[in-house]
Amino acid sequence: PTMITDIRNHLDSCLPCAQNNYRRQKLPGKLKPIQPPEGIWKLLSMDFHGPITPTTKQGNRYIISLTDILSKFVIAKAVRDCSASTATKFLINDVILKYGTPTCILTDNGTHFTAQLMNNLFQHLGVTHLYSTVYHPQTNGQIERFNATMDGKIAALCNERRTNWDEVLQY
Template identity: 45%
Template structure:
């Protein structure tokens, strides 16, 4: 069964009708609207159905070539929705700004987002500072297709959730950075094998290469039989060089930080937020690729 997110994460009305009403009550925006009504020729703004849009590009095919100008009255609630909501993930300035820019525009957007994220108590409390460790192993050759090389790892154990889960198993595509994850009560070989087949292979096909750590949950007869029969090259990272499996190591760090921002104090409901955080990660622009993982994985 699907567990709904707690009711304190309500959606806000950002419909065109609401934006139109608020725009006409915003003195700065309304002055631009009046100017366009007198002289429609403006390289930066356009009126459409009496709603003010910011022109971002001249493309007729780009769905984000123009976005509505957000009134001041909606900026605070919009920042809360696009940063704090579980489907947005409590991410930093880069990801939050990239997500907003496809939907809205207002003057000094970057500064607004920077100030909001900097003042977010949950982010200040739980964000981690990443530093690259010395002695990185040489990176593996980049794959030529999505889901060709995948990384898999367990995160946990953590406090047992109300549903009995203590671990998260995470699979990351090397090329697109797309993540698939599931909450589990254990980290056994059987659970790992079942996740690989049921959640990945049956949906996305057989990868050419699987990279995991050398723990018994991955280095075992069951997974060896599966990878051998499907002609999957299974590579192991070693405990003193975990960077070999750095794709999931980085997401594990992100996941631990993000999920802590939504959980109740004893974290009994942490697995309720897992699908939303994975969604937020997959639909946010990745700093390495400059695209969202979803875009690269599925077009």
């Protein structure tokens, strides 16, 4: 009968969780939600996160992640750099070959996403590439929120030196 209370007490007593999971509340005001896409895999959001210190044993310093805006399905992978080549390989090998080609992808204006290599890939696949407003990360808020949540979870699961964050990324 006290299971919910027991679970809350157990979670509240987890020191790494308490240190790394920040509570965030929205400021009061009018909400301006974006219209949801017509279906899954229609609008995806992609971003690099990092550099994360320390570098892992495998040399990874960044995380590239992609979120389906409608279903909230996330694909994340630890990578060594944040180049256009890395983003292209991730899209082809970890996204398109496994799940199919999306209709539209939203990214920030980083050079890794504005590079000719990315534009050629999107044009070849027939994918619409949308850019978020410069210096306005809220445009791509869903992936930015995932990155913030992921930081706390990874920190709670890592070893003390935090050199294995790429190994716990899948959890």
